[in-house]
Each structure stands twice: as C-alpha cells, then as structure tokens.
Amino acid sequence: xxxxxxxxxxxxxxxxxxxxxxxxxxxxxxxxxQLSCMPxxxxxxxxxxxxxxxxxxxxxxxxEAVEARFNSSGTYFSNxxxxxxxxxxxxxxxxxxxxxxxxxxxxxxxVSTVNSLVFQQIGANWNIQCWMKGDLKLFICYVESLFKNxxxxxxxxxxxxxxxxxxxxxxxxVPQKGSFQVAQCNCSVAGRCECRVPVPATxxxxxxxxxxxxxxxxxxxxxxxxxxxPINVVKPDPPLGLHMEITDSGHLKISWSSPTLLPFxxxxxxxxxxxxxxxxxxxxxxxxxxxxxxxxxxxxxxxxVQVRGKRLDGPGVWSDWSTPLVFTTQDVIYFPPKILTSVGxxxxxxxxxxxxxxxxxxKKIVWWMNLAEKIPQSQYSVVGDRVSQVTFPNxxxxxxxxxxxxxxxxxxxxxxxxxxxxxxxxIDVNINISCETDGYLTKMTCRWSTNAIPSLTxxxxxxxxxxxxxxxxxxxxxxxVSEPKDCHLxxxxxxxxxxxxxxxxxxxxxxxxxxxxxxSLDSAPVCVVPDSVVKPLPPSSVKAEITxxxxxxxxxxxxxxxxxxxxxxxxxxxxxxxxxxxxxxxVYDARSKSASLLVPDLCAVYAVQVRCKRQDGLGYWSNWSAxxxxxVVDIKxxxxxxxxxxxxxxxxxxxxxxxxLLWKPLMKNDSLCSVRRYVVRxxxxxxxxxxxxxxxxxxxxxxxxxxAHSVTVLAVNSIGASLTNFNLTFSWPMSKVNAVESLRAYPxxxxxxxxxxxxxxxxxxxVSFIIEWKxxxxxxxxxxxxxxxxxxxxxxxxxxxxxxxxxxxxxxxFMEGVGKPKIINSFTQDDIEKHQNDxxxxxxxxxxxSSSILLLGTLLISHQRMKKLFWEDVPNPKNCSWAQGLNFxxxxxxx
Numbered sequence: 031x032x033x034x035x036x037x038x039x040x041x042x043x044x045x046x047x048x049x050x051x052x053x054x055x056x057x058x059x060x061x062x063x064q065l066s067c068m069p070x071x072x073x074x075x076x077x078x079x080x081x082x083x084x085x086x087x088x089x090x091x092x093x094e095a096v097e098a099r100f101n102s103s104g105t106y107f108s109n110x111x112x113x114x115x116x117x118x119x120x121x122x123x124x125x126x127x128x129x130x131x132x133x134x135x136x137x138x139x140x141v142s143t144v145n146s147l148v149f150q151q152i153g154a155n156w157n158i159q160c161w162m163k164g165d166l167k168l169f170i171c172y173v174e175s176l177f178k179n180x181x182x183x184x185x186x187x188x189x190x191x192x193x194x195x196x197x198x199x200x201x202x203x204v205p206q207k208g209s210f211q212v213a214q215c216n217c218s219v220a221g222r223c224e225c226r227v228p229v230p231a232t233x234x235x236x237x238x239x240x241x242x243x244x245x246x247x248x249x250x251x252x253x254x255x256x257x258x259x260p261i262n263v264v265k266p267d268p269p270l271g272l273h274m275e276i277t278d279s280g281h282l283k284i285s286w287s288s289p290t291l292l293p294f295x296x297x298x299x300x301x302x303x304x305x306x307x308x309x310x311x312x313x314x315x316x317x318x319x320x321x322x323x324x325x326x327x328x329x330x331x332x333x334x335v336q337v338r339g340k341r342l343d344g345p346g347v348w349s350d351w352s353t354p355l356v357f358t359t360q361d362v363i364y365f366p367p368k369i370l371t372s373v374g375x376x377x378x379x380x381x382x383x384x385x386x387x388x389x390x391x392x393k394k395i396v397w398w399m400n401l402a403e404k405i406p407q408s409q410y411s412v413v414g415d416r417v418s419q420v421t422f423p424n425x426x427x428x429x430x431x432x433x434x435x436x437x438x439x440x441x442x443x444x445x446x447x448x449x450x451x452x453x454x455x456x457i458d459v460n461i462n463i464s465c466e467t468d469g470y471l472t473k474m475t476c477r478w479s480t481n482a483i484p485s486l487t488x489x490x491x492x493x494x495x496x497x498x499x500x501x502x503x504x505x506x507x508x509x510x511v512s513e514p515k516d517c518h519l520x521x522x523x524x525x526x527x528x529x530x531x532x533x534x535x536x537x538x539x540x541x542x543x544x545x546x547x548x549x550s551l552d553s554a555p556v557c558v559v560p561d562s563v564v565k566p567l568p569p570s571s572v573k574a575e576i577t578x579x580x581x582x583x584x585x586x587x588x589x590x591x592x593x594x595x596x597x598x599x600x601x602x603x604x605x606x607x608x609x610x611x612x613x614x615x616x617v618y619d620a621r622s623k624s625a626s627l628l629v630p631d632l633c634a635v636y637a638v639q640v641r642c643k644r645q646d647g648l649g650y651w652s653n654w655s656a657x658x659x660x661x662v663v664d665i666k667x668x669x670x671x672x673x674x675x676x677x678x679x680x681x682x683x684x685x686x687x688x689x690x691l692l693w694k695p696l697m698k699n700d701s702l703c704s705v706r707r708y709v710v711r712x713x714x715x716x717x718x719x720x721x722x723x724x725x726x727x728x729x730x731x732x733x734x735x736x737x738a739h740s741v742t743v744l745a746v747n748s749i750g751a752s753l754t755n756f757n758l759t760f761s762w763p764m765s766k767v768n769a770v771e772s773l774r775a776y777p778x779x780x781x782x783x784x785x786x787x788x789x790x791x792x793x794x795x796x797v798s799f800i801i802e803w804k805x806x807x808x809x810x811x812x813x814x815x816x817x818x819x820x821x822x823x824x825x826x827x828x829x830x831x832x833x834x835x836x837x838x839x840x841x842x843x844f845m846e847g848v849g850k851p852k853i854i855n856s857f858t859q860d861d862i863e864k865h866q867n868d869x870x871x872x873x874x875x876x877x878x879x880s881s882s883i884l885l886l887g888t889l890l891i892s893h894q895r896m897k898k899l900f901w902e903d904v905p906n907p908k909n910c911s912w913a914q915g916l917n918f919x920x921x922x923x924x925x
Contacts, residue, residue, distance in 0.1 A: 056254060058256050058257065060161070062158070063120055063158055064120070064121055064156065065158055067155070067251075118253070156176065156244075156253075158174075162229065162263050166264065170227075171215075172224055173215065173225065173242060186245070187244070187246070188242060189215065190213045190215055190242055191213075193210050194229065194236060194239075195233075213225050225242075229260050233260075234260050236259065237258070241255050263347055265346070265347035266290075266339045266340065266346075268289065268337075268338060270352075271287040272285075272336075272355045273286065276367070280326055280380055281324060281327065283323055284324065284337075286298075286320055294341055295342045296342055298316065298318070299337065299348070300317065300337050301313070301337075302334060328359065329383070330360070332359075336355075361448065362381065362450045369454050370455045370486075372458070372551050373427050373456060373457070373459070374424055377421070378411075378421045379419065379420050380413060382417055383395055383441055389416050390416075390443055391415060393418075395410075395418035396442050396444060398439075398440040399437055399439060428454065437454040438452070457544065459553040460553065463478045463540055467532065469567030470567075471532075471534060472532070474529040474530070474532045475529075476493070476515075476528075476540065476558070478542060479523055486546060488546060489544055493527050495540035496538075497533065497537070500536060502537035503539075506539050506555040506557040515529070534559075538557065538560070561593075563650065564649040565650040566597065568641055572585070572639070572640050573587075575660055576660050577626070578663070579665070581632050581665050582627060583627045584627075585603070587623060588623065595644045595645065597644060598616070599641070601616075602615075602639050603638045606634075631698075631699065632702060632703065633699060634662070635660055662703050663703065664748040666702045667702070667753060669699075669700045669701075670752050670754040671696070671742065672756070675758075676758065687733070692728065692729055694728065695728060696745045701747055703747070704747050706747055708725070708744065708745060708746070709721050712741055714740070734760055738761040738762075740757060743755065761847030765848060765849065769842040770789060773852040773854050777832075780830050782825055783825070783857070788822070794849075797819060797845055799818075799842060800815070800843060801840055803828075803837065805831075807835065819842075819843075836856070838853070840852045
C-alpha cells in the first residue's frame, strides 16, 4: 500500500492524493452531510456531532475516515514530505456513525507558512449538500463553513473539480490529469458557496466524480474525492396549484399538481393545521397521489397547508415547501356548494349551519328554494347531529331569472336564513344529432344544435364518439373509451362535424358532452351506421316533354351510381313561373327510368324535378335534380275551329251583298298548341265546295251571290286541321223567318246588362243564338257572342256608358241559316226608372240612419247637461245641519 501511494504521488502529486481506486471515493448521500477534517493529534470527538461517542470502535465499520494533508510551504505545490495529513469524516443527521475504512484515504491541503499552524490547530468543518435540479439540467452543490474562520477577512474561493464520463463503465484506478473540469462556485459574504455543473440528459445515470478546492486567507484545502449519480439526488420543484375545497361528502380535499415532468413517480409530504372554535390540530402525512382528504370540515374554521415532493422509489431529495395556502370556511357550509345536473335526475345538498359559535342541530334546519318556496320536509334527511340533507327528485330544467341561470337553495335556521346559498343548475341535454353520408360514400356529416339549451357561462360543448367494428348495439350507451370530434358552428346555428374517411358498416355511437367546472353532462347517445344514412346524389339526365298525339307529360332520368341499393323515385312538376305550385308523383319500381303523367294543359311549359331514396326507407331523399322544362309544340290537331260571325254589306245599286266573317284567335287549349293559319271552306249548290287560305288573319270577306251559302272556318297547326268546326249558312229565305217575338235589355250597372227574350210560336230547329251590340252614335266595331239555343236570358258583361245609346240584336241560328233578328235601340224604360228609384232609395236610407244616430247622441249629451244644471245648487245633506237625520229616499207629499 505504501509503494502504491508513493507511485501515485510521484505521478499526480498536484491532484487528489486520497484517490487510490474508484471504490474509495465517498458515495454522496441525497441529503445534507458534513465533512470534518481533524489534525492528527486531535481526538475524534473534537468535531463529531452530538450523539457520537468518542469511544466508538474503529473495527465496527461505522466510522468513515479519510486523510487530508497540508503543506507548510508558502507555494501551492511542495514536496510530499512537507504535507500535513488530516483525518476526515463524513456524517449526516440521517447517519451519525463514522468508521475508518480498511484503506486509509488521505486528503491534502497546502497552507502558507504564516497560517499553517492555525489551520492545523482548528482543522476543517464544512456543510455540503448536492442535488440535481428539477429540470434535470443542472447539478448544484452548496458548501458552507461551520467555523468562524480566523481568515474570514481574506477572499474565499471555492472550485468544484468534476469528471462525468460519457459512458457508465468503470473508471480506471486514477483519473487522468486532464480529465477533471473546473466549475467556479459563487460565494456570499456569509461564506456560503453555490456550485453548478451542467449535466446532459443522457448522463443522468452515470457516476459523477468530484472534489472541492477551497482557498481562504492563503490556505488551500482540497477535499477527499466524492461520487454520485445525478439521477439519485434529484430535487423536484415544489408542487404547483395548491388548492383546497369541500367535497360533496363534506370533507376537505387538498389537491395540487406535479411540477415539471420527471422520469419517475413522486411521493408528497403534506403538513396542515386546523384552527376552529372546537379544536386545534396539526398533521403531517405522506401520500403518493396528488390529493389528500382531511376529516369532516367544520364551519368557521381556518386551514393552512404546505406540500413538498420527493422521488417515490429510490433515493432523492425533498423539494422545497410550496407557498402556504390558507382556507377559511364560512358559518354556513354547503356541500356540494354547486350542482350541475340534467333534467329528470335527482340532486342532494348537505348543510352545516353555525349560529353565534354554536352549530345548529340538523333537526332544526329548514330548506328554501329562491327564498320564495319552502321545500317540503318529506325531502329532508338527517345525516348526523350537525348535517342536514335535502333531495330534489326528477328535476325540471332551470328557468333563467334575469342574469341568474340557477336556482338558489337556502339552508336556514328555524327563524332565519343566512345570505349564503347553494346553486342548482339543471340543464336539458336533449340534443338531437343527425348524420348523413354523401352520395359518393366517402364522408359522413353530423349536425346538432344547442338552441334549446340555455347558455351556461364557462361551459363548452364537445361531440364525442366511439366506433364499433360492425353495426350498432341494441341500446346505445356512453362508452368509457371515446374520442372528441371537431365541430364548426355554421351560420344557420348548427354545428357540423365531418367524419372522413368512414367505415360504412361500423357503428358510430356519439353524444354531446357539456364540460363545466362543476362537472360534465352527456346527452343521450345515438348510434349511426353510415350505410344507413346515405343521401344519394340526385338523378341525372332529367328530361321532360309533352308526347305528340298522346298528350302526356313524359319524364325520364338516369339513376345515380351510388348507392347500389334499390331506389324509389319522386317526381314533382308544375306550371313554370315565379312560384311553382308543385304536384308530386311517386315511382316505386327501382327499374323505372321514366314516367308519363296526365296534365290539364298540354300547351303550357312545365318544370320537372326528380329525387331518389333507398327503397327500404333507410337514409334520406336526395336533393332535387336540376329542373327540366317542356317545350310548347303542337301535340294534336286543334280541338275545334274558331267561332265566327258575319257582317253583311249590301250595295243596292249594284245589287251585291258582301259577307265579312269575323272570328277570335283560337286559344292554346283549343289549338293544341298553336295555329299556323286559318282556312275558310265554302259550299254552295252551284259551285260545290272549295277552300280559301286566309293565313293568320281573323277577318275574311267574300261575295254572297247564291240563295244559300254555307261557310266553315278551320284552324290548322303543324299536325293538321281542326276536326270539329262551326258552320254558318247564309240563306235568303231563312233571313225572313221571325222566330224571336220580343227582346228586352235591363242594365244592372255600367258593366252588366241582362238580356231576356221570348220566341214566337212554332217548331224551330234552333242551333244557337248570336247576340250583337254596338253604340249607335259611333261606327265602332260590332261586339258579339254565341249562346245556346236553350237560353232565354243572358248576362252581357261589358263596359256600358250610361249616356250612350246601344243597338242590341238577337239572331236565331238555324241549321238552314240565320233567321230574322230582333233589334232594339235602347234599354227598357220602365226598368231604367225602377233602377233610378232604387238608386234614390239607396241614397236616402243611409242619410236617414246617420241623422237618427246624430240626433240620439245630441239628446244624451243634453240630458247630462240638464241634470247637472238642475242639481248643481242642491246641498249635500252631510254638510247641512238641518238636513241631518232626514231620509231623502222617502216620499214626502206636499199639500
């Protein structure tokens, strides 16, 4: 051993002389320890702490001693022969035993000539504590001298020399000269020094070798070698977020959060004190959780709490204590103080009531709701001598009262109520979630609205879901394992969430979670299979037309590619315009691609749209297809030709008669659907039958040269000529047949005239009548209309001018020709006078009624004024002495 020390001294005499092997370095403890170095001639109890006997055996293995040497030369490096050897001991409050190891380890010091003797007499005594900072980046050591150093006026300099290997393999017997790094320590005036060593995260479990070099007043002291693994001396940061609250069961819950994330679990030490009128106590507990429940809470009590943390498994250093937190309870305690629940559930409050330093018996407590409604005693429960409970069954939603969105529950004494109250929030969480899968089967969009839910300050709503592998369960339930889904609020007030990609046959169970500081509520879960909520794409290639010669509205379409299920179709159609009055038609045959419908107007433009849905009823109707429109074309030949009349112009000088035919343009419903031209067909006994094309004109003139001349006007479209037409025969003999005996015209008003007539006796084969009228004083157009032969009275609707005279004629129409007309040039006189008299009556009667009402009102007003006038001077009997005791209701006869 002597040879080995000599060789090491010769090679590395300027380094730590005590190191002879790695296992001889002092293993540093995770708590504060003391390094005491004594002169060779001093007794071992000279620097030992209280409680260590000076008679401790050296052979018991509990006294750790090393040697430190000093140099008497004034230079930093000196001959080994002049070094002074000191014996050093490491001890702490946790381990006060100290033993001499089998291999004496020496420290060394270099002391100036002036102070060597003093230093050798007092020795060295230092408090040392090292730990790894909570962020796992810095290794920190505090070094503090325990002696009032006679060299305190000199500058104190402390250096920490350390080696941290890159790998965790063992060190050689002696570290190399250049392997130590130097960290200068910051020292305060009081002699306390702080040393910092950066430690990479990858070397936390490697062994750090270190020793201190202290220089003060010309004395340089070098400590023995020490070793430590930084991960074993981690000092966490103090716990954060210390909080105290009263639980629903009436206990005091102390909670906190862990500091920065560490690679191991922590244990916590909680110390708290309680100060109340009933008792005072202090407690200290160690827990592994981040919360602690303290016994029942009393009103008017004060609690003070502090927490610190340390590694749970393995060595470590206690963190500093957290900042003290004080919690004071009120005179009335509610637990829980606030409840958030849903409609239909039950809720219970507990209460402890303190009145003038005395806790009220639970049997004397009554409960009120909003200080307006006393809660029945049937809802009370006595939990103990001090605790009263009230239960609200089958709750209804809270009705907001101004800015208050809760019901205030008061716990009261028999005679008074404290101003403190508990808050009850009851929310209706009946939220409807609807989902639909797009027509391409690539995504599912779910929508939900919260308009029916009253706003709860501080609450957030979130859609959560769980996807099962196949289909849905019979009864959906909130799954313990769920995922949130981002939803975005739309302008229509709905939230939309998009699932993409999707699994068509998987069951998506989803619900809305209302998160609040008071807790969370879940809406009733719904389960959706994407394949069952498909909204197909609308049918494509939609066409609409009115079929020629058949006259039906035919609609055709193409089925969408997805889904592959059988589809039903729905058609809606209507006359095109600003506001279409839609009619619908169902097509249930999945193979159908067209449908034909009856429509009333074949010559109108129809708008048509088609949509589809799964035939089994699952999913949604698709959107309506883009509208298709029919085009107006000729469907059939015109139903009939136009009605027409004639004007006969006779030239007596030339003995000629010209007939001008007049007709009205044919309407679409009769022409089906347009008229390209009109054709006049003639027939006479001499010339036979011939036709004349008159184009689109509605007037045609021809000469009447034979005794009988029959004409027919045909309407022609792109399909052909009308099959049903009106005929008119002009016959000289028939024009003299007087079939109308009388004709009378009664004007009702300026827009209506009643025409009535009687026929002469005879057997006539009447076809119809033609009524003709015009203003006598003007050469205006003749107006006419055809009426059935069975009619004897007819209402003519036109604009009649009262001051004008009208010529009205009635022409009987026979199969053989037009008979002699009955013509009148004015309205019937007695009828005019009657209407004039009636008009006078209509004017007089309202005047009489108005005058009567005015007279009655005047009489009522006059009556009130006369009453006031006559009775104004009559004295009040209560104010007259002579009238006291008289009964003015009794009749008095005056003689």
